[in-house]
Amino acid sequence: MKCFLIKKMKNNWKDYDKNRxxxxxxxxxxxxxxIRNDYFNSKMGICERCYQKRYIVNGVIVHHKEYITDxxxxxxxxxxxxxxxxxxxLCMKCHNKEHKTEKGYRDNVIIDEKTGKVKIIDKEE
Incomplete structure (x- = not known):
């Protein structure tokens, strides 16, 4: 299963790089x-999803809700x-969460930010 996931991730990156x-x-x-700057300023630089949960977190990315195809x-x-x-x-955390689920990655897969290695964790951990 781990090899399949890594292959899927590599294919996603290959498609992304081709159309970059x-x-x-x-x-x-x-x-x-x-438009991005105007939208950012209209939201006072606050992550919309975090704000809905009553948190004030700096937004960093103006994200398209509906996926943009090539x-x-x-x-x-x-x-x-x-x-x-x-x-x-969105803040970086919400944006990363959005793309993690959007691309079909599982919630028990993490990528070590230092090494870039993929780790599959047990749900009990």
Whole structure:
């Protein structure tokens, strides 16, 4: 099971790297930068998910709620890319949690930040 998970993660990164230039172009676009900054300021720099739980945590990433596909980037799908209704400001912890579950990783898998090694933990731990 561990080998399958690592292979899945490598394939996800391979797909991400292949399409990275398209995504990079969007995230450096002046229109996106302005929308991102305006949205960030409208939320006073506070993570929306943490705030709902009554915590005040600095938001760092303006996240698209609905996953943006490569076709959305290529076709400049305005409704998904630029619409405020599809954005939320997240702290790094909430953003990482979002992408961990979105890509189908299990909640008993951790990656050591120092070594980069994958560890599968028992639920009883």
């Amino acid at each position: 230039p398209i995504r990079h172009k969007f995230y450096r676009n002046k229109k996106w930068v302005k 076709q959305d980037f290529i076709n400049w799908n305005i409704d998904k890319l630029f619409a405020w209704k599809n954005l939320e400001l």
